[in-house]
Amino acid sequence: MSNCKCCSSEEVNENHHDEHSHNHDHEHNHDNNKLFLIISLFLFFAGIIIQYVIKPTWFVDQQMVRLAWFLVSYIFVAYPVWGETFKLAKKFDFFNEFSLMGIATLGAFLIGEYPEGVAVMLFYTIGEMFQEAAVNKARNNVKALLDVRPEIAHVFRDDKFITIKPSEVEIDEIIQVKVGEKVSLDGILLSEKGSFNTSALTGESKPSTYKRGDLVLSGMLNLENVIEIKTTKKFEDSSISKILKMVQEASSRKAPTELFIRKFAKIYTPIIFFLALALVTIPYFFVDDYVFSDWLYRGLVFLVVSCPCALVISIPLGYFGGIGAASRNGILVKGSNFLDLLARINTVVMDKTGTLTEGVFQVQKIETNYNQDDFLNYVAALESKSTHPIAKAIVNYHHSDFPVSDVEEISGKGLKGIVNSKIVLAGNSKLLDQYSISYPDKINNVVESIVVVAIDNQFAGYIIVADRIKSDAQEAIRKMMNIGVTETIILSGDKDVITQKVAKEVGVNLAYGELLPEGKVNKVEELKKDIHKKIAFVGDGVNDAPVLALADVGIAMGGLGSDAAIETADVVIQTDQPSKIATAIKIGRETKKIVIQNIILAMGIKAIVLLLGAEGIANMWEAVFADVGVALLAILNAVRIQRMNFKN
Known part of the structure; x- marks a missing residue:
């Protein structure tokens, strides 16, 4: 049984040993829950057929027999839910989706609605399993990035190559990388040349050729010859280690919407408990033909509908999917809060060298x-x-x-x-x-x-x-304009004549050359005085670190080998393609759109069914749809972003 209040991303942050142990226990519990669900489903449908199709007197006329039959079915499916309820109660968390479902289904049994009590718990459990599958898919998409971490290194010591852990290799040691192996540490290529698949780092499947003296990064896959590399960094300081840490930590930086929904759910759930209680008790004083069981049923429908699962799971899942979609496009976003900010960008300020030009002089x-x-x-x-x-x-x-x-x-x-x-x-x-x-x-x-x-x-x-202009620089500016970026600006330390020439060729609105780092800071500060501007600054992450930090969103271009880029920027574009700036903004906007759709969908349908339930029009089956059905619709909507094509 998954706890939908827990965002799956926390699991990504566990170390390998704890994660292995956790996954083993989780899989064992998951298998047991599946078995219990199958037994419960069998008993439930058998009970329905016996009660409404075969109709033997020993079952139809004997309430205790029916109670016993459906209670056994209920126990199998409700056991994990009640287990979570008591576990959270020990932590003084009494108001949550588990206690909501537990109380609602027990109430159904108290008023003799045995099949409905079992059905609510069954559909809730099935819905939770679908939710967990969707969360696992999103998590695995991001965790696939973590598989680029190399496990071994062949280092030259005592006149021979020995195999050790990458973390044991020192700076300035020589390592050997065989065909089909991942480069284990950053270093300078000593061999004449090498061909590498860099897709795990950059999202580009086309092999890249490096020559002697070039910097090779850990995580690259050696495609052709056995090569030798002289290490320049320790494993924990290598670019891939820092990037992996950034990916792991990304989901811990929550977007304001996500934080609000979590706080909202904590306040909302106890309010719903007391509203349901009021719905059952207050009419006693005002309704002449008050029947306790009828109003209790309405209160139970109210509880089932009000479960906040659809919001609490689908919104983090939407952001997590956005981070995964960005990663697959060679863009590392350091947190869902930056996806929110990317969605609002209307002004893009860029460095020239290494961003719009090749930077290969x-x-x-x-x-x-x-x-x-x-x-x-x-x-x-x-x-x-x-x-x-x-x-x-x-x-x-x-x-x-x-x-x-x-x-x-x-x-x-x-x-x-x-x-x-x-x-x-x-x-x-x-x-x-x-x-x-x-x-x-x-x-x-x-x-x-x-x-x-x-x-x-x-x-x-x-x-x-x-220097020369990058092949997709003109296309990058066109794409930005097409998605609603109203202003593009170049800030460069290069000569103003050169800067203006590049700006004209690529189609940038404004350009300023001959700026020192503090000059760039001053220009961005001037732009920020206009509260309507949401500014992204794109630079190489070394000289531009102060501006990257100052902008609403700092984007490091081609910063895979730059420590400053990884440390300072909010977003790292792992390739040298400026066209990925527009891709990052599009992913941010699509993620935001999906999150808003899910909030409207969940809150709208729940509000309607809550009113119908309070009026006695909606029954438990509508309540189940308003809870589990809406949650599944929201999740299906959230995972859409993982299938979108952002190439165009």
């Missing part, structure tokens, strides 16, 4: 008054200490063995450090301005991204690098 031009190799050695050595895409482009272009020390990152401007005993500055022209180093005027006229370099406080040259 290539060196286009080098100008220097040094020997070019020496110049590149100084710059590449310093840039090797940065994770910025431009820095990576320079390091990929030229390898340097020059020693580096005392590296300092100057926010929004560049790097300063000691390289081969010389002070080297590498960044934009603002960096050189800060240190009062003169440079040619033509540098300010360069449209492309440029790295200006000074060595020992003297201008030494510059490197021009180029």
Whole structure:
């Protein structure tokens, strides 16, 4: 028997050992409950046939025989319900759906409505089993993500590869991944190349090829050759571990609607008890032909109808389904409260580099008054200490063995450090301005991204690098506009000329370039002054962490390898596709729509049948439909989101 007041997500948060033990006990109880249900169903239908079809006098005329027959049928199906009732009563929880059903069915027996008493409990139990099946489906969809956690690692120690747990592998150790195995830890690929299925992480089924020196993440599936990787993080710090933790914790962050319904049910249930009691007792003082059994029957119908199961299970299930649907589309939402917020987004603010552009820069031009190799050695050595895409482009272009020390990152401007005993500055022209180093005027006229370099406080040259717009960036903006996003804005630290050019090409409304991180914060704060704007900020999750935190919803784009993205953002898009922004908003809106539909459906039908029951028009069978039937309809509606196609 499932307790519909408990959201299934709590079970996802248990550790593996406790979960295994819990599931074993749960399956054992579930099998027993199924057996009891079958016995009860057999006795119930046999009793109905005997009473209304065969009609032997030993059964029809003997009330005690009928009572005994239906009571045995009742005990088999009611045992789990009463068990939960007493278990909760020990915790001083007296008003819940179990006690509602228990009291209503016992009351039916007291007034001689034996078949109805059994029927209510039978249909309630069958409804609960359907509910549990729906909850398990939703939970398993999300838990399937957890199966990407690698179980073993082959690590090179004492001149051989040994198999150990991933948690026992240290940083800078070499691990081997065989064909068909999952990569167990984040690391740098040492082999010439590797082909990986990243679908468990990104939702994309197309294999991805990585070359030597590329970052490979735990959870990827090795498709072709035996490969070797040098680990860069411990297992508990790996990207997949953090993402799995985020998935596990997602359902603990409740949406306001969900929190309200849970609080509402706790207040609503005792009120219903006392209203039912009033319905039975108060008419005694005002109705001339008062018959206790008739009014008791009305009170029992009232109790059955008022069970809050449809709301308490279908609403969390709707949100849980939304989180699962997002996960299958390569989008990790950190909680149902963020699904609610996504549904209300009408303004999308984006970083440029890595969000709308590839963020894969290539060196286009080098100008220097040094020997070019020496110049590149100084710059590449310093840039090797940065994770910025431009820095990576320079390091990929030229390898340097020059020693580096005392590296300092100057926010929004560049790097300063000691390289081969010389002070080297590498960044934009603002960096050189800060240190009062003169440079040619033509540098300010360069449209492309440029790295200006000074060595020992003297201008030494510059490197021009180029980025390209992502293939689906234009489509992403179009999709956002189509679903009702009224304003799209680019905030970039890159040159304003480049920023405006990208904005025009992809169709963004407004663009601001040459912004430091605090400049982006100021712009978003200005936007937030308009209370009608609900703002999502999309960035790489590293330099944009303050803005991600400030926006109504912070979305990390392609942040699978970025700790800051996972830690700061509310939503992580695991691919580099900006078109997934619209998908995330659509999932949020569909989830909200389903939740509202379920509230209206459950409350509307219950209100009608409650009134009919109080008037003596509705009987126990209508009451069963208003409870179990509505719950099942709400659940079927909630699981729809798991079947929706959000690709278009």
